[in-house]
Amino acid sequence: MAATNWEVTFEFKIHGQGNLYGDGFAMWLTKQRGQPGNVFGHTDKFEGLGIFFDTYKNNRPGTVFPYVMAMSGDGNTAYDKDNDGKANEVAGCSARGIRNSPNPTKARLTYFQEQYLRLELQYKSEDEWTQCFEIPNFKVPPVAYLGFSAETGELSDNHDILSVKSLNLYKKTPGAAPASGSPGGKTASSATRAKSHSGGGSWSWFFIKIVLFGLVITGGYVGFTIYRTRQRDRF
Numbered sequence: 001m002a003a004t005n006w007e008v009t010f011e012f013k014i015h016g017q018g019n020l021y022g023d024g025f026a027m028w029l030t031k032q033r034g035q036p037g038n039v040f041g042h043t044d045k046f047e048g049l050g051i052f053f054d055t056y057k058n059n060r061p062g063t064v065f066p067y068v069m070a071m072s073g074d075g076n077t078a079y080d081k082d083n084d085g086k087a088n089e090v091a092g093c094s095a096r097g098i099r100n101s102p103n104p105t106k107a108r109l110t111y112f113q114e115q116y117l118r119l120e121l122q123y124k125s126e127d128e129w130t131q132c133f134e135i136p137n138f139k140v141p142p143v144a145y146l147g148f149s150a151e152t153g154e155l156s157d158n159h160d161i162l163s164v165k166s167l168n169l170y171k172k173t174p175g176a177a178p179a180s181g182s183p184g185g186k187t188a189s190s191a192t193r194a195k196s197h198s199g200g201g202s203w204s205w206f207f208i209k210i211v212l213f214g215l216v217i218t219g220g221y222v223g224f225t226i227y228r229t230r231q232r233d234r235f
Contacts, residue, residue, distance in 0.1 A: 001143070003168045006167060007110045008166045010161060010162075012159070012160060013162060014100070016156070022153060025053050025148060027109070028049070030048030030141070039079045047074060048072075049141075051119065053066060058082060059084065064094035067084065067094055068093055068095050068121070070089070070090045070119070095132070099157075101123045103124065108129065111138075115136070116135060119131070120132065146164075
């Protein structure tokens with residue numbers, strides 16, 4: 001991803017039959033391509049952003065799991081796996097009910113360069129978004145690789161990524177209407193999502209011009225034929 005401002009929405013499903021399960025999955029936006037490792041299936045000491053959907057509690061007293069947290073990797077700092085990333089957490093939230101939810105489970109990550117990074121979750125009910133966190137003045141690598149990984153150990157679970165959608169976001173011009181779909185008309189209302197433009201109108205106009213050109217040629221030919229016939233009749 002090389003856009004300055006963007007939004008990534010993905011649908012996922014964490015599910016299984018057992019009462020003991022783990023460990024969770026992660027979303028990555030890193031400077032280097034992802035490699036297999038021991039941080040939710042990704043290599044440790046990464047450079048960039050990791051968002052961890054942690055379903056197994058190792059050692060975080062007072063924290064309700066599943067837990068979702070963000071870590072900003074500098075390329076040198078290791079993930080605090082024994083304490084479920086407590087030493088690395090930039091922001092996070094508990095998401096009880098996100099596993100085996102009867103509703104579609106989605107996450108929406110919105111980024112405005114040097115302004116904020118915001119994560120919203122949908123799992124309580126369809127089309128109901130809950131803000132997990134918003135981090136001001138957060139920096140993501142200007143060119144980042146987007147990826148997902150998951151990890152199981154002695155315990156297992158199913159971690160499915162069902163769909164991923166990314167959009168570029170643009171600043172609105174003064175006087176423009178609020179962006180549709182922005183939550184509560186808050187910060188996101190100062191931007192508009194990029195729209196895909198269909199080329200159908202251009203092709204239609206092209207074909208109309210071809211037809212008009214054909215009619216002009218046909219009319220000219222008919223007129224010339226009539227004129228030539230009349231000239232012959234005169235002589």
